[in-house]
Amino acid sequence: MLQDKPHILILYTGGTIGSFEDPESRSLMPVEFSQLHKFIPELQLIDATIEVVAMAQPKDSSDMQLDDWRWIVNQIEKYYKKVDGFVVLHGTDTMTYTASAVSFMIEHNQKPIVFTGSQLPIGKIRTDGKENLITAIEIAAARWDNKPIVPEVAIYFEHTLYRGNRTNKFSAEHFNAYQSPNYPALAQAGVTIDYNFSAIHSADRKDTTFFYELQNDIAVFPMFPGFSKKLAQHIFSMPLFAIVLHTYGFGNAPILPWFFDILSEANSRDVIILNITQCQQGSVQMGKYITSVELQKVGVISGADMTLEAAITKLMHLGGRYHGQTSRIKELLQQSLRGELTR
Ligand code: ASP
Numbered sequence: 001m002l003q004d005k006p007h008i009l010i011l012y013t014g015g016t017i018g019s020f021e022d023p024e025s026r027s028l029m030p031v032e033f034s035q036l037h038k039f040i041p042e043l044q045l046i047d048a049t050i051e052v053v054a055m056a057q058p059k060d061s062s063d064m065q066l067d068d069w070r071w072i073v074n075q076i077e078k079y080y081k082k083v084d085g086f087v088v089l090h091g092t093d094t095m096t097y098t099a100s101a102v103s104f105m106i107e108h109n110q111k112p113i114v115f116t117g118s119q120l121p122i123g124k125i126r127t128d129g130k131e132n133l134i135t136a137i138e139i140a141a142a143r144w145d146n147k148p149i150v151p152e153v154a155i156y157f158e159h160t161l162y163r164g165n166r167t168n169k170f171s172a173e174h175f176n177a178y179q180s181p182n183y184p185a186l187a188q189a190g191v192t193i194d195y196n197f198s199a200i201h202s203a204d205r206k207d208t209t210f211f212y213e214l215q216n217d218i219a220v221f222p223m224f225p226g227f228s229k230k231l232a233q234h235i236f237s238m239p240l241f242a243i244v245l246h247t248y249g250f251g252n253a254p255i256l257p258w259f260f261d262i263l264s265e266a267n268s269r270d271v272i273i274l275n276i277t278q279c280q281q282g283s284v285q286m287g288k289y290i291t292s293v294e295l296q297k298v299g300v301i302s303g304a305d306m307t308l309e310a311a312i313t314k315l316m317h318l319g320g321r322y323h324g325q326t327s328r329i330k331e332l333l334q335q336s337l338r339g340e341l342t343r
Contacts, residue, residue: 015091061091
């Protein structure tokens with residue numbers, strides 16, 4: 001691509017940015033893009049060719065399903081050669097899951113795929129949606145030396161660009177809704193957009209490949225003081241492909257012999273058990289405390305500093321792609337595939 005004027009595809013999936021109040025229920029409901037368009041006359045002024053593809057039924061992102069992720073990836077695949085970059089308009093609630101999933105579903109990505117949305121609908125005077133959308137388009141269109149500056153799956157929100165699979169939503173209330181505690185921001189938008197070049201992944205030249213198989217026989221088991229043996233037995237005896245053990249601190253769990261027996265039995269049935277910390281910042285370090293030594297012995301593997309969203313979607317992707325190859329999947333879980341963990 002890369003003609004004079006960048007060509008950007010907006011994928012509209014719904015979310016608050018495109019919601020209006022239903023007159024009867026007074027609840028916010030996403031509407032079609034055509035209704036949204038008239039609130040953003042600025043789109044005509046942007047120096048880029050903009051095309052829009054909208055989901056047949058735009059939705060609140062809490063309603064997103066795996067087929068919706070596949071729809072997004074499929075649109076990206078269809079337009080991949082034709083456009084220079086993508087902006088995905090998405091609800092904020094599960095944006096970090098979708099951005100993480102899309103990052104794994106596209107291997108050797110070479111184009112900007114920038115997710116954004118807003119905390120207030122575009123029709124509200126104080127909306128944050130306009131700035132988010134306009135700057136996201138600018139970032140998706142930005143080039144240096146005729147190459148895209150951010151060939152990554154990213155989230156742009158409230159003046160900051162993040163690597164998508166490093167983020168979590170920490171505020172339902174503030175415009176500044178996302179954080180990336182274990183990886184620096186990719187850019188800050190002020191009067192100019194300051195790119196953090198050393199943090200941005202540089203596109204490799206290998207062929208881009210799109211993957212659609214996702215394995216969702218997954219559970220998350222959160223540690224909380226006093227969890228019952230009955231609960232643990234129930235979850236770990238299920239015929240699951242993988243369980244995320246959501247642990248304390250550096251990846252710690254209580255020293256309960258019956259719990260280790262349960263984990264060991266699941267591990268012997270090839271259920272993958274991935275250790276992710278409940279802490280927003282920092283990394284699992286199994287063996288640092290006595291309370292994680294035994295986890296290592298029963299086959300639990302470290303998820304390092306991955307977010308819960310990255311861990312779940314990486315498991316889904318690897319389980320779909322390498323079905324039945326448990327040791328290969330365990331090996332890849334501990335490697336950085338899309339910059340989702342620090343090694
Ligand atoms: N519930 C909305 C959604 O995730 C929230 C938002 O977009 O801000 O679609």
